[in-house]
Amino acid sequence: MRRRFLSVCKKIRIRFCGFYTWLLRGTLKSCGQNVRIEFPVRLEQPSAITIGNEVVIYPRACINPVSEWAGVKYGGCIDIGDRVMIGYGVQISAAQSVVIEDEATIAMGVVIVDHIHDHRYPNIPIFAAPLSTPAPVRIGKGAFLGVYSLIGPGVQIGEHAVVAANAVVMKDVPSYCIAAGNPARVVRFHDPGATCEIETAVASGVERG
Numbered sequence: 001m002r003r004r005f006l007s008v009c010k011k012i013r014i015r016f017c018g019f020y021t022w023l024l025r026g027t028l029k030s031c032g033q034n035v036r037i038e039f040p041v042r043l044e045q046p047s048a049i050t051i052g053n054e055v056v057i058y059p060r061a062c063i064n065p066v067s068e069w070a071g072v073k074y075g076g077c078i079d080i081g082d083r084v085m086i087g088y089g090v091q092i093s094a095a096q097s098v099v100i101e102d103e104a105t106i107a108m109g110v111v112i113v114d115h116i117h118d119h120r121y122p123n124i125p126i127f128a129a130p131l132s133t134p135a136p137v138r139i140g141k142g143a144f145l146g147v148y149s150l151i152g153p154g155v156q157i158g159e160h161a162v163v164a165a166n167a168v169v170m171k172d173v174p175s176y177c178i179a180a181g182n183p184a185r186v187v188r189f190h191d192p193g194a195t196c197e198i199e200t201a202v203a204s205g206v207e208r209g
Contacts, residue, residue: 101138
């Protein structure tokens with residue numbers, strides 16, 4: 001009885017998720033096919049958000065292209081490529097531009113921002129202060145951002161780069177590198193050419209065997 005009830009609940013959740021996605025997709029700048037947005041997700045200024053094909057956005061994510069703050073107008077935009085996975089509680093804020101390329105994975109609780117709240121105004125609470133000058137952020141194709149990591153203004157994450165859990169990234173991470181720590185630094189490099197050679201050699205050995 002319990003299993004049947006849980007199965008019914010799952011079917012209801014899937015159908016509601018489809019309906020919720022359908023409601024949101026009409027408000028976006030553009031939205032690809034087979035997108036799944038799970039309730040609840042907060043999309044601020046959805047007309048400045050582009051979502052590619054087969055994207056999954058899990059609950060409690062907040063995607064915020066900033067249009068105005070502290071009396072200053074911005075033209076923030078967020079571009080999400082194909083087959084991107086955005087985990088629970090992810091926060092993305094862009095006063096200029098955040099681009100997430102195809103097949104990137106953004107794990108739970110990650111924060112991606114192209115600006116910070118300027119702390120040089122002692123008479124204003126920091127949260128209410130003007131924003132720093134925005135600097136575009138790019139997350140490269142196939143990159144992985146670990147849980148609760150922070151990607152700061154102007155950072156460029158390369159293709160297939162890995163950012164470790166809880167890392168605070170304020171400088172670029174090259175392609176095929178692993179970055180960890182606070183502040184984050186590159187701790188390892190992965191040579192895709194060498195990996196391909198190893199895999200080819202292994203495959204050849206299996207075929208000969």
